[in-house]
Amino acid sequence: MKYSITKLLPLFLGGFLFAQTSADSVQFKNISDEILVNGTAYQNLHQLTKTIGHRLSGSQAYEKATDWAVQKLKDAGADKVWKEQVMVPNWERxxxxxxxxxxxxxxxxxxxxxxxxxxxxxxxxxxxxxxxxxxxxxxxxxxxxxxxxxxxxxxxxxxxxxxxxxxxxxxxxxxxxxxxxxxxxxxxxxxxxxxxxxxxxxxxxxxxxxxxxxxxxxxxxxxxxxxxxxxxxxxxxxxxxxxxxxxxATMKGQILSHSVIGEISGNKDKSVIVVGGHLDSWDVGEGAQDDGAGIVQSIEVLRTFKKLGIKNNHTIRVVCFANEENGVRGGNQYAENIKKNNEKHLFAIESDGGGFTPRGIALVMDQTKRKQIQSWRSLFLPYGVHNFEMEYAGTDIEPMEPLGVPLAELVPDSQRYFEIHHSEEDTFDKVNRRELLLGATVMGQLIYMIDKNW
Known part of the structure; x- marks a missing residue:
């Protein structure tokens, strides 16, 4: 019997893609199991909100938060941790x-x-x-x-x-x-x-x-x-x-502050994948959902990669941005620095919509990359994530868009967020452990796919 290569090729490719998808599903489950069982994000958020509290840029509390973030990134297993200088507005209520x-x-x-x-x-x-x-x-x-x-x-x-x-x-x-x-x-x-x-x-x-x-x-x-x-x-x-x-209330000029950055080096090259949130908050409440949740989720991604021994191809970098709330100086400074240093960035995702149940991932990138990520939808469906149609990105990473960096934003369920946003109601007790950790899980899964395929 004669076999046609052109007829057999789709079968071979289909089998390869099935095996690849199956392997990815296993890794998705590994990431989920590790975070949901052993995740530290909830405990970290409790410490951030209860020992430091709200963290307005320029305040002593914010500077305490930068020291906290440095230590948490080290604890998570970052190969390198540093503070990035940034001048921020010094507003007092x-x-x-x-x-x-x-x-x-x-x-x-x-x-x-x-x-x-x-x-x-x-x-x-x-x-x-x-x-x-x-x-x-x-x-x-x-x-x-x-x-x-x-x-x-x-x-x-x-x-x-x-x-x-x-x-x-x-x-x-x-x-x-x-x-x-x-x-x-x-x-x-x-x-x-x-x-x-x-x-x-x-x-x-x-x-x-x-x-x-x-x-x-x-x-x-x-x-x-x-x-x-x-x-x-x-x-x-x-x-x-x-x-x-x-x-x-008055503005008292500017003051020197810092974003906090930690990373695990790539095994293939030094191209950077960013996952982050903003470390500052308003001066009311505890800054738990906005954006303590995004900070601890980002640190959790790094911890999970290290704990599972995932050999990342590219550098995975956690950025705890300064001054998102009243100036976006941290995000702007970060974009300026990577441009000045000619540092290649493959992708950036931010979590700044609260620690509620994840529902989707918003995408700001060219259509080829958008369709590629959307093709992974079936991998995310078991985790309740289905919406990949929205087009927006976090405020802190938007300054990277003119540099050609593909951007994304974790999209949690939005129904309760603006009841507490920017108010005294934004406290730790409004955060659910499972929802918070599921958000970190989805971010870790996406970072895994980006690192593997880009």
Whole structure:
């Protein structure tokens, strides 16, 4: 009997691909077993949040966190650990308070948080009538005379129709970032915004704002909880309300700080695969989900490779980025340094969506690489990860995109994240051990596939 090579070739290739997929499935299971049984990420997160707590860039707590990260990377088995210098903004909140007064004539305390990087009132009471607008379109209809000397209140809510809460966050985010400049240019004394939250509680959320370069007056910007925002809007529909704001928030220039980096060297070459998160947090809560979770997950990937004796072809590097929350200086500095050092990077993934159950991996790369990763979907399905269609990447690794580095972001279930994000509610007790470790598992599995195939 004669055999046609062209007819047999698909059979040979099919058998090879099956064997390859089977071997990868075994390694996926090895990674999962090691992390779910012996993983240290949950204990590490407990230590970070309970012994150091929140870690705003420029603070003493943040510098303690850098020493903690150095030690944890060494404990995980990194061949090399170092601190990368970066200048970061030195913003301080200080004492702050907000009172409102309606027709009753009595001042009533309103829970609030100044927005990050906002200027305050220099410790003096600023008192003015509140004017309410629902959105930017309504504000644009107001004249400068109507706004001058007032405190503008924007009550733009999370759009509950979005299934992905990240979409709602992006939609509402402009009010946190830019409303102070809009109002300041029309002569307002301050702005109050509804917190960027998917919840209906009364927890205020902070987060970074920015002033336009041509701002001559940098007015204070504060956030209140959703419940207070709706109550204030209702009151303003029938009567005048006055606010008394006192805030010591201010920017104190820049200060020297550090990102923390640890790696295990490649056995084939020095090309780098990055896995990371941001070590800083806001100065409320404990920075557990944002982004202590991403930090301990990234360290867990390195520990697992060492523990399982996986002979990585390329250098696997954990980067604990500085200053994501109010400047992205760590991410920008890292990209500048790898460009200056002509250091080849094959891939970078960040975890900055909380330690909830992983659902997918967002991809920012050319179509060839995107399709290759999507072809691995069946390997990830047993771990509940199915969505490889989204296109975005973590804030810290985005500065590497112009350098041609393929980027990715772990995508956890988003439904609870923005209830606690940037607030006093972001504490260790909100993190589930299994969910946290599953996120680390998926990141480790992806890094394994990238290292093997690229």
């Amino acid at each position: 200080g004492k702050e308070s907000l009172f409102i007064k309606d027709k009753s004539g009595k001042w009533r305390f309103l829970k609030m948080l100044s927005l990050g990087n906002s200027e305050g009132t220099k410790g003096k009471d600023v008192e003015a009538e509140i004017i309410f607008v629902k959105n930017k379109e309504e504000f644009d209809q107001l004249s400068a005379e109507q706004v001058k000397g007032k405190i503008v209140f924007f009550n733009y809510a999370f759009n509950q129709k979005f299934i992905s809460t990240g979409q709602a966050y992006g939609d509402a985010g402009i009010y946190r970032r830019a409303s102070a400049s809009w109002a300041g240019k029309k002569g307002a004394k301050a702005v109050i915004i509804r917190s960027l939250s998917s919840a209906f509680d009364d927890v205020p959320h902070t987060g970074m704002m920015r002033y336009d370069a041509d701002d001559t007056t940098k007015i204070p910007a504060v956030a209140i909880g959703p419940k207070s925002a709706d109550e204030l809007e209702k009151t303003l529909q029938t009567e005048k309300v006055y606010a008394k704001l006192n805030s010591n």
